[in-house]
Amino acid sequence: MLPVVRLLAKRLGTSLIVLVGVSMLIFAIARVIPGDPARIALGPNASAEQVTALREKLHLDRPIVVQYGYFISDLARGDLGVSLYTNRPVTTDIAQFLPATLELIFVSGAMMVLLGLPLGVVSARYRDTWIDNAIRLVTLLGVSAPAFVWAVILMLLFAFFLPIFPIAGRISDTITVVPVTGFLLVDTLLAGNFRAFGNAFWHILLPAFALALSGIGQAARLTRANMVETYERPYIEMAQSYGFPERRIAARYAFRPSMIPSLTIIGLDFAAMLGNAFLVEAVFAWPGLSRYGVAVILRKDLNAIIGTVLVISAMFLIVNVIVDLLIAFINPRIRYSQRAA
Amino acid sequence: MSETTLRIRDLRLGFMGYTGLVEVLHGISLHIRPGERVALVGESGSGKSVTARIVLGLLQSLRSAQISGLVEFEGRDLERLPDHERHALRGTRMSMIFQDPTSSLNPVYPIGTQFQEVLRRGAPGISADEARSLAATALRGVAIPEPERVLESYPFQLSGGMNQRVMIAMALANEPSLLIADEPGTALDVTVQAQTLRLMRELVEKHRTAVLFISHNLGVVREFADRVYVIYKGRIVEQGSASALFAEPRHPYTRALMSAVPRITGGGIPEIEDASADYFAPIEVHEGFAEPAA
Amino acid sequence: MRRTFYILLRNPLSLLGLVLIAAVVLSAILADFVTPFPSHAGAVVDFAHFNQPPGWPYIMGTDLVGRDLFTRIIYAYRISLILGVVVLAIAVPIGVTIGLFAGYLGGWVEYLLMRLTDVFLSIPPLVLAMSMMGVLEPTLTNGMIAVTAMWWPWYTRLVYNLTRSEKEEGYVLAAEVIGASKLHVIFREILPNCVPSILTKMTLDLGFVILIASSLSFLGLGVQPPTPDLGSMVADGAKYLPDSWWLTVFPGLAILVAVFGFNLVGDALREILGADQ
Numbered sequence: 006m007l008p009v010v011r012l013l014a015k016r017l018g019t020s021l022i023v024l025v026g027v028s029m030l031i032f033a034i035a036r037v038i039p040g041d042p043a044r045i046a047l048g049p050n051a052s053a054e055q056v057t058a059l060r061e062k063l064h065l066d067r068p069i070v071v072q073y074g075y076f077i078s079d080l081a082r083g084d085l086g087v088s089l090y091t092n093r094p095v096t097t098d099i100a101q102f103l104p105a106t107l108e109l110i111f112v113s114g115a116m117m118v119l120l121g122l123p124l125g126v127v128s129a130r131y132r133d134t135w136i137d138n139a140i141r142l143v144t145l146l147g148v149s150a151p152a153f154v155w156a157v158i159l160m161l162l163f164a165f166f167l168p169i170f171p172i173a174g175r176i177s178d179t180i181t182v183v184p185v186t187g188f189l190l191v192d193t194l195l196a197g198n199f200r201a202f203g204n205a206f207w208h209i210l211l212p213a214f215a216l217a218l219s220g221i222g223q224a225a226r227l228t229r230a231n232m233v234e235t236y237e238r239p240y241i242e243m244a245q246s247y248g249f250p251e252r253r254i255a256a257r258y259a260f261r262p263s264m265i266p267s268l269t270i271i272g273l274d275f276a277a278m279l280g281n282a283f284l285v286e287a288v289f290a291w292p293g294l295s296r297y298g299v300a301v302i303l304r305k306d307l308n309a310i311i312g313t314v315l316v317i318s319a320m321f322l323i324v325n326v327i328v329d330l331l332i333a334f335i336n337p338r339i340r341y342s343q344r345a346a
Numbered sequence: 347m348s349e350t351t352l353r354i355r356d357l358r359l360g361f362m363g364y365t366g367l368v369e370v371l372h373g374i375s376l377h378i379r380p381g382e383r384v385a386l387v388g389e390s391g392s393g394k395s396v397t398a399r400i401v402l403g404l405l406q407s408l409r410s411a412q413i414s415g416l417v418e419f420e421g422r423d424l425e426r427l428p429d430h431e432r433h434a435l436r437g438t439r440m441s442m443i444f445q446d447p448t449s450s451l452n453p454v455y456p457i458g459t460q461f462q463e464v465l466r467r468g469a470p471g472i473s474a475d476e477a478r479s480l481a482a483t484a485l486r487g488v489a490i491p492e493p494e495r496v497l498e499s500y501p502f503q504l505s506g507g508m509n510q511r512v513m514i515a516m517a518l519a520n521e522p523s524l525l526i527a528d529e530p531g532t533a534l535d536v537t538v539q540a541q542t543l544r545l546m547r548e549l550v551e552k553h554r555t556a557v558l559f560i561s562h563n564l565g566v567v568r569e570f571a572d573r574v575y576v577i578y579k580g581r582i583v584e585q586g587s588a589s590a591l592f593a594e595p596r597h598p599y600t601r602a603l604m605s606a607v608p609r610i611t612g613g614g615i616p617e618i619e620d621a622s623a624d625y626f627a628p629i630e631v632h633e634g635f636a637e638p639a640a
Numbered sequence: 641m642r643r644t645f646y647i648l649l650r651n652p653l654s655l656l657g658l659v660l661i662a663a664v665v666l667s668a669i670l671a672d673f674v675t676p677f678p679s680h681a682g683a684v685v686d687f688a689h690f691n692q693p694p695g696w697p698y699i700m701g702t703d704l705v706g707r708d709l710f711t712r713i714i715y716a717y718r719i720s721l722i723l724g725v726v727v728l729a730i731a732v733p734i735g736v737t738i739g740l741f742a743g744y745l746g747g748w749v750e751y752l753l754m755r756l757t758d759v760f761l762s763i764p765p766l767v768l769a770m771s772m773m774g775v776l777e778p779t780l781t782n783g784m785i786a787v788t789a790m791w792w793p794w795y796t797r798l799v800y801n802l803t804r805s806e807k808e809e810g811y812v813l814a815a816e817v818i819g820a821s822k823l824h825v826i827f828r829e830i831l832p833n834c835v836p837s838i839l840t841k842m843t844l845d846l847g848f849v850i851l852i853a854s855s856l857s858f859l860g861l862g863v864q865p866p867t868p869d870l871g872s873m874v875a876d877g878a879k880y881l882p883d884s885w886w887l888t889v890f891p892g893l894a895i896l897v898a899v900f901g902f903n904l905v906g907d908a909l910r911e912i913l914g915a916d917q
Contacts (some may be wrong), residue, residue, distance in 0.1 A: 019758075020762075023755065023758045023759055023762050024762070026755065026756070026758070026759035027762055027763055030759055030760075030763075031771060034771060034772055052688065066692075067818060077397065080430045094734060116704065142653075145900065145903055145907065146896070146900060148903060149847070149851075149899040149900040149903050150851070150892065150894065150895055150896040150899060150900075151851045151852075151853075151854055151855045151858070151871075153855065153858050153871075153874060153875075153892075154874065154892035154893075154895055154896060157874060157881070157888050157889070157892055158889070158892065161881060161882055161883065161885060161888075161889070165881065165882035166882070203711055236450070239444060239445075239446060239449045239450045240449065240450050240451055240452045240453070242404065242444070242450075243442070243444055243450045244452070244463075245404055245436075245453070246402050246404060246436060246437070246441065246442040247436060247437035247463075247464055247467055247516075248433050248434070248436030248437040248438070248467055249437075249442065249463060249467070250433075258455075259451055261455070262452065262454050263452060265454075275763055276764060277765065277766075278766070280764030280765055280766030280767045280770075281764075281766060281855075283766060283767075283770070283855075283859060284766075284855055284858060284859070287858070287859065287875075288878060298767075298770070299458045299770070299859050299860075302770055302861070303860060303861075308769055314763065314767055314771050317763070317764060317831055318762055318763045318764075318767075321762055321763065321764055322762050325762070326774045336454065337453075337454060337502075338453070338500075338502055339457075344672055
């Protein structure tokens with residue numbers, strides 16, 4: 006079996022175990038709250054019979070282990086219960102809101118990589134010059150405020166005072182898009198509607214940037230630190246002794262080995278954006294999963310909370326697996342040590 | 347066509363630190379003629395490694411380094427050359443091999459890719475296929491039986507001795523006039539080291555490459571070098587032919603080196619008791635081995 | 641220790657960080673004396689002066705019920721710092737201990753502890769804290785519990801990796817050969833070598849706890865009014881953009897300044913102590 010496939014299988018297996026653990030954790034948290042979920046759901050005006058009926062229906066009077074069992078069997082059928090907030094199956098809610106969040110995160114992630122990594126490389130190449138110090142200062146600032154602060158500041162500067170960007174939403178109300186994937190950027194292209202694409206793109210830029218700032222800062226700082234360390238290695242001195250052009254050394258010979266320690270953390274940062282998306286979605290009125298998540302958390306909508314957290318954690322784990330694969334791809338030692346085994 | 351491949355005259359090196367200027371080299375002079383094998387012998391900290399790096403121009407980028415003196419390569423004053431011309435010499439007319447072969451090769455690229463990059467220095471437009479066949483030929487020249495396999499491998503998959511030979515092949519691939527060897531084989535075990543050195547000698551004789559051989563291992567120097575310079579704390583203290591020096595060491599420091607008890611682990615100069623006043627005695631030059639006049 | 645401090649003072653950036661931290665901490669401790677309107681930290685209303693832009697005597701303006709923003713920000717610092725200290729005081733010992741045991745003892749202990757840690761780590765930090773807050777009443781105490789719960793795994797992972805590499809070092813083997821008990825080896829041999837990394841992380845974390853806590857309260861999951869809190873101030877003010885801009889900008893900048901200060905010092909510490917991630 007190809008070593009990479011074996012690695013993938015192993016990681017997926019571990020992730021599955023962890024995901025089960027997560028489900029148990031969230032389930033436990035959700036069921037241990039003070040108060041009666043059924044009463045909360047039905048409101049204070051419901052009669053005692055209605056509450057009892059709902060309690061039975063939700064298996065709330067059974068031992069918690071049994072409740073978990075029901076939960077898992079429902080999950081296996083793809084049933085996450087019904088949301089008390091929207092009165093729809095949680096799965097429907099998630100299907101509607103997830104793409105918006107994913108789109109935001111992908112664009113943010115792209116910014117993180119496309120802006121953060123080069124900044125780090127430049128910073129390392131010109132280390133201890135004013136360029137380096139300027140980049141270091143800016144990236145440290147980027148990391149020092151939560152995404153919502155940046156969201157607010159960016160909004161004030163570039164949507165209000167300098168009305169370059171729109172203030173809220175994914176796309177202008179005047180435009181309708183046929184939802185195919187749920188990703189506006191993709192759907193508009195599929196429909197050939199370039200004006201709509203531009204509109205959607207313009208709408209996503211500011212929130213994605215606010216979300217990405219922290220990640221960009223982290224990625225840049227990490228890349229710089231690792232590259233500075235790599236520059237100390239003997240093989241870089243050898244490359245210099247052969248007169249390889251400095252730019253080539255920076256972009257290839259120093260960069261690739263540096264990425265190995267960076268990738269894990271960058272993957273974590275990318276996944277952390279899943280959590281931070283909440284903050285940006287709130288400020289920019291972005292109709293995504295995070296906004297839905299906040300709403301249901303505030304309403305103690307248990308099914309929806311569990312469903313949302315599970316989905317987000319699953320995505321988190323998937324990102325980690327992808328990052329591990331990338332690392333294996335870049336670091337030949339991992340690829341080959343599997344084969345040797 | 348000038349007489350000497352490398353000529354260093356009165357080279358001084360200092361580093362600006364917090365406490366002021368720290369002098370490392372106090373006026374080194376040496377020369378190497380085409381095809382000659384010259385060794386620079388000293389303990390660690392004597393200044394031999396920095397000398398090598400100054401010749402290649404690797405040290406000059408450090409802002410705290412203050413360098414003065416003449417470094418002349420094939421008749422050209424290196425310090426006066428514009429940067430890009432000096433840069434052009436590296437890897438083409440002069441090259442270097444390092445102490446630990448496996449860590450001197452980039453771990454995430456296969457040997458073939460790195461070799462191609464080296465060949466590109468000598469022949470900028472070279473195609474991937476041409477480079478591959480040239481590299482294979484070069485590897486065969488260093489007694490590597492399956493060049494194709496090695497070219498596709500990563501450094502960590504090959505033994506230290508193999509990587510050392512790869513490094514030698516790379517260094518000689520563009521037919522440089524000067525090869526600088528910084529403690530080659532120190533990281534290898536003794537038998538492999540001996541093999542490698544024998545190989546190196548054959549190759550430099552064949553290509554008529556001048557060699558600046560930096561070492562702290564007297565046994566190896568004796569085998570390999572024609573002439574020897576002994577360096578102590580940034581000063582040359584004795585110079586002469588290898589045979590004359592070993593037969594008749596004159597300077598007190600050289601004598602201390604020769605008679606020093608070797609470590610159990612073998613190879614290498616043990617720590618010498620520091621600064622006997624004798625060690626600062628003026629330079630001993632064996633007859634006929636003085637530096638050529640200006 | 642003292643040497644480290646002097647080095648921190650010499651570097652301009654870390655000096656700036658120290659100044660910022662000092663400003664934040666001192667003003668928080670001495671809030672009663674430093675702020676012009678200490679009573680505004682509580683449930684005071686002054687509709688005669690509500691919603692005023694920055695000026696005199698309200699140097700950062702007033703909020704919608706007339707309270708001085710500057711005062712409330714300083715008091716909010718107090719709450720944030722207390723939160724940070726408490727969270728770290730609990731999370732660090734727990735996380736470090738688990739990491740030490742998992743790294744040193746190996747076997748099924750390691751497997752179990754690290755899988756447990758993984759479970760906590762695989763939920764994005766904010767999400768975990770949020771969901772806990774969602775099911776608990778939003779008070780300061782519960783906020784502390786939630787943030788602590790999400791924080792300890794990071795120390796576990798840090799110490800776990802350190803322990804695994806230190807395990808093979810000479811001094812550990814020496815202690816084992818002499819017959820030192822496992823507890824001794826863990827706490828008196830390995831732990832002291834982890835301290836620089838832990839300390840660096842703690843400095844950085846003080847800033848990050850403030851960041852996370854403000855994020856939670858921004859979403860309405862933190863302390864409740866009238867207690868002043870930076871995150872909720874930003875959230876409340878966000879509705880009145882762009883006219884009453886000071887309501888969001890100043891609390892937001894306050895967060896930035898505090899975290900920035902801790903980051904500057906933490907960064908410098910990391911370089912000095914040579915601690916890695």
